Amino acid sequence: MSSESGPRRRARGEVETLPSGSLRVRVYAGVDPVSKKREYLVRTVPAGPQAGQEAEEVRARLLQEVAERRAGAQRVDGRRPVPDIDADTGVAGGKGHRRPGGALTVAAVARLAGVSPPTVSKVLNGRSGVAPRTRRRVEELLREQGYRRPEKVARAACVEVAFYGMQSYMTVEIMRGVKQVAVQHGLAVGFTDVLREASTGRSWVQDLLARRPTGMIAVHAGAMPEHGLLDAVAIPVVAVDPATEPLHPVPSVAADNRRGAFAAAQHLLDLGHRRIAVITGPLERVCARARLDGVRAALQAAGVPLDERLLRAGLWFSFDDGFSHARELLRLPDPPTAVLCGNDLQAFGVYEAARQYGVCIPRDLSVVGFDDISYARWCGPPMTTVRQPFAEMGATAAELVLTLAAGESFTQSHIELATALIVRDSTAPPPGH
Numbered sequence: 271m272s273s274e275s276g277p278r279r280r281a282r283g284e285v286e287t288l289p290s291g292s293l294r295v296r297v298y299a300g301v302d303p304v305s306k307k308r309e310y311l312v313r314t315v316p317a318g319p320q321a322g323q324e325a326e327e328v329r330a331r332l333l334q335e336v337a338e339r340r341a342g343a344q345r346v347d348g349r350r351p352v353p354d355i356d357a358d359t360g361v362a363g364g365k366g367h368r369r370p371g372g373a374l375t376v377a378a379v380a381r382l383a384g385v386s387p388p389t390v391s392k393v394l395n396g397r398s399g400v401a402p403r404t405r406r407r408v409e410e411l412l413r414e415q416g417y418r419r420p421e422k423v424a425r426a427a428c429v430e431v432a433f434y435g436m437q438s439y440m441t442v443e444i445m446r447g448v449k450q451v452a453v454q455h456g457l458a459v460g461f462t463d464v465l466r467e468a469s470t471g472r473s474w475v476q477d478l479l480a481r482r483p484t485g486m487i488a489v490h491a492g493a494m495p496e497h498g499l500l501d502a503v504a505i506p507v508v509a510v511d512p513a514t515e516p517l518h519p520v521p522s523v524a525a526d527n528r529r530g531a532f533a534a535a536q537h538l539l540d541l542g543h544r545r546i547a548v549i550t551g552p553l554e555r556v557c558a559r560a561r562l563d564g565v566r567a568a569l570q571a572a573g574v575p576l577d578e579r580l581l582r583a584g585l586w587f588s589f590d591d592g593f594s595h596a597r598e599l600l601r602l603p604d605p606p607t608a609v610l611c612g613n614d615l616q617a618f619g620v621y622e623a624a625r626q627y628g629v630c631i632p633r634d635l636s637v638v639g640f641d642d643i644s645y646a647r648w649c650g651p652p653m654t655t656v657r658q659p660f661a662e663m664g665a666t667a668a669e670l671v672l673t674l675a676a677g678e679s680f681t682q683s684h685i686e687l688a689t690a691l692i693v694r695d696s697t698a699p700p701p702g703h
Contacts, residue, residue, distance in 0.1 A: 297332040314680040413498030430483040439643040447664025485671035506674035530689030531564030547580035547606035592619025607700035614639035632698035651695035
């Protein structure tokens with residue numbers, strides 16, 4: 271008997287508040303006739319003063335959409351014809367080339383790659399016994415052909431966090447946020463240090479496929495060429511603070527870097543500074559460009575365009591960057607009265623350069639960092655900086671990846687969380703002001 275027989279379940283809709291403050295609206299849309307699973311229409315409303323009202327409007331629209339679907343649905347009597355079963359893969363698909371809907375089968379991928387279906391299966395499941403060259407060829411075909419695993423595979427009760435470079439001060443906070451959400455769903459949290467694994471010659475993606483996590487959160491990832499393979503095996507991915515634009519569309523969570531840098535620059539302008547130097551992170555990184563854009567916008571709005579002679583781009587977000595560039599800036603005939611840094615580590619480098627040159631912070635030079643790591647409040651003087659909500663970023667990413675793992679969707683592909691300017695003792699009016 272069809273699961274749709276008998277009284278229909280009434281679609282009421284529910285609104286859930288996420289850790290980020292956003293509201294998730296979910297409306298029951300019936301039972302899929304093929305999979306026999308319940309379907310839901312899901313939308314996410316960004317946090318804000320009108321979020322509650324917007325969520326109710328979205329709920330009403332989704333309820334109307336469900337009602338229109340049901341009104342237009344036609345009943346079909348009789349049994350559904352049984353499709354042919356692919357002998358190689360065990361899934362419906364006629365001769366094994368395509369599944370219903372045109373999706374490629376494992377057998378078809380194997381033929382294109384010139385290997386056996388079990389070899390493709392080994393690649394999909396991260397198992398050993400496949401030559402590296404063959405594995406790469408199969409992975410490329412899976413990505414190029416847009417293969418996606420049809421069957422429901424049992425997943426480990428775990429969310430994997432892959433760090434593309436681990437900075438201890440933010441890693442712990444991001445992991446804390448992910449775990450806060452994961453434990454509410456009965457899931458554990460694992461992590462992978464991608465750069466370290468790569469330096470040892472290990473295939474971290476192969477290990478990840480073998481573990482079969484519920485989902486993966488990629489922190490500070492670049493182009494992410496491996497995303498196509500993860501998508502093929504139906505492991506959802508969400509990026510946190512992506513370093514560059516990914517090759518494939520990936521939902522992402524980040525801090526509002528531009529607005530944070532704007533607030534930092536505005537703080538210095540309000541104190542009376544006009545000769546403001548900027549030390550950025552590497553400008554190929556998305557966050558470094560956004561912060562520089564924010565500084566330029568604040569200075570431009572105040573009628574004080576950035577003096578390009580006071581702009582320095584770091585090779586990385588490092589102490590050494592701040593130290594070396596600050597030494598150059600302080601040796602100028604007309605040195606800056608304030609320095610805005612790409613992060614707190616660069617600001618510590620500026621502190622050391624100022625100490626060596628006998629420059630007093632903040633009497634002679636104001637310094638602003640970015641991140642608000644724990645050491646920022648312990649240094650002398652305590653540092654003015656911009657706080658990033660690392661734990662909230664982790665929690666929001668976990669909510670998104672679990673939403674994807676549940677087969678649901680959301681309207682926002684990129685979420686930016688608010689930063690906060692933390693004013694301490696490293697900033698003051700410029701000398702003689």
